Amino acid sequence: MSPHDDAPVHTAQAHTAHAHGQGHTHGSESFDFDWGVLSNQLEQEAEIRRPVYRQAAEWIAGLLPPSGARRVLDIGSGPGVVSVLLADVFPTAEVVAVDSTPELLERTAARAELLGLGSRVSTRLAELPDAVNTLGEADVIWAGNSLHHLGDQLAALEGFAGRLRPGGVLALLEGGLSARHLPRDLGTGMGRPGLEARFEARLAEWFGAMRSELPGAVRETEDWPALLTAAGLEPSGTRSFLLDIPAPAPPLVREQLVRTFARLRDKNLAEGSADDGEILDRLLDPEDPRGLLKRPDVFLLEARTVHTARKI
Template sequence: MTPPAHPDDHPAPDGDGSPGPRAHDSRPHGHHSHGQHSHGQHSHGHHAHGPGGTEPDWEALAEHLEREAELGVPFLEAAAAWLHDLLGPREVTRVLDLGSGPGVSTTALAHAFPGAETVAVDSARGLLERARARAAREGLASRVTTREAELPDGLTDLGTAELVWTSNVVHHLGDQRAALETFAGALRPGGVLAVRERGLPARFLPRDIGIGRPGLQARLDAVEEDRFSAMRAELPGHRRVVEDWPALLVAAGLAPTGSRSFLTDLPAPLDPVARTHVRDRLQRSRDNLADSLDAEDLATLDVLLDDASPDGILRRPDVFFLTATTVHTAVRA
């Protein structure tokens, strides 16, 4: 699927969406292509990738993606307000959320631009269904529409907009530079492209948690990076580029207007929803990385995932959630 702003492939709350030129109004879809996808509201971290660096089943992760994105609502609202300021007095009548996932980013953008039609674009039907339901709950059904499309090719059927937002989508496309050029082509003159990519990996435990070898999360990050690189290398049309996002935006024919990082800081003790989210992240790490971790780290993960243990994620008092998400912007002359 179009990678949703799903689990922030390096999440923002760990936070909160594909090939072929096809786009269908308001019809969610159920599978996603390995080479091009968009994912929208899921901030997903590299932790989302499956065994061997394969792409995850975004539909199966729908609940996780929505919960993750909801943890990052303050970030999304702050980013949307920043984009509103960047566009200044310009009238914004249309916003494209490429890789919208379950629509958490879509509704944040719709609230920030009340005069615009905001379009959730994803290749996963189940996620688009969630986006429509969310828009209805927030009183935005008349201004939020959904389009099923595989990115980047499907973008040609979606029309243009004054603002194009894409969250953790570009790194799922083999040729990232070409993808940005395609996204830039959807901008109206004076329009802004906002690209959410990278930032800082989430932290949710102290360096020394009293069991196993200190530094568990740093080691998990290192393995995740290798898996992520393996995933990218297998994408159709993969081309390695220096991931200097402002420079890539210049290469796409745009003028950079700044990059900002937004902090998501949920201190200990975490509430039950955020705590469950952290546990789910660790469970996926345990499932996906088992072949790459030593016996001691696997044993430590098993303790953390033991819901009856006082050292488990659901019971220990020191669990927090901290991450930074970076958004890069550029304007079309």
């Protein structure tokens, strides 16, 4: 939905006082969230996007020197779906899942154990950016949907760059094209065409407000290769990966969409248009034949962008 994908789903709920050291609000809007409460949702979202993350990780593996990776840091690792995937793609590496939310790290450890990867996947409770210097060295640093949760993104990138070994690669998953799930026109009696585009525009506003409230927030041009260069690294390519699940979408995608749209309602993002609020209620109604759980035309199409840079 949002240009940052997690905005409606997790950013939108997930700025905990513990994650940022203090509560923060924007007008009547609160950006205090509990990431732990979102565990199931984060896990489900990452599961749906696993094929895309695998393609990205395999591409990154090809950017490394022939010696490969001995140590991988997964920054803001969430439920660990990607951490274990990284352990699979980098079979000679130790993977360290780094996050400020203990519940998510527990999930990560349990997942790694279940998959027989417990000896190569460890967890590290760390509040970034302050703890960056305690993370040790790495050949690969993956920061997936996490950098934008830090106020000073350039300072954070400099910290990550400082952890990379020569030849090592930093991969940032930021931006891309927002997920779309519904036809432009939902049909007669279903409001004005363009509902998701309107939500996306409102979410962009929300995202800007959320970022401006982060501790130490610095506004940057989101030119990621330029920021990676400013952090002392050499850009090694940007690629976008398509997630294309055609209609009729499977139940997992629909469930995730229901949660996403419910958050839009919670955040009053359908405000300002009586019509949109009413249509959102219908879409969220599990009994409505034209609701998200029943309509045949629900799909998932999005592009995730990964920016990479090397330590010379």
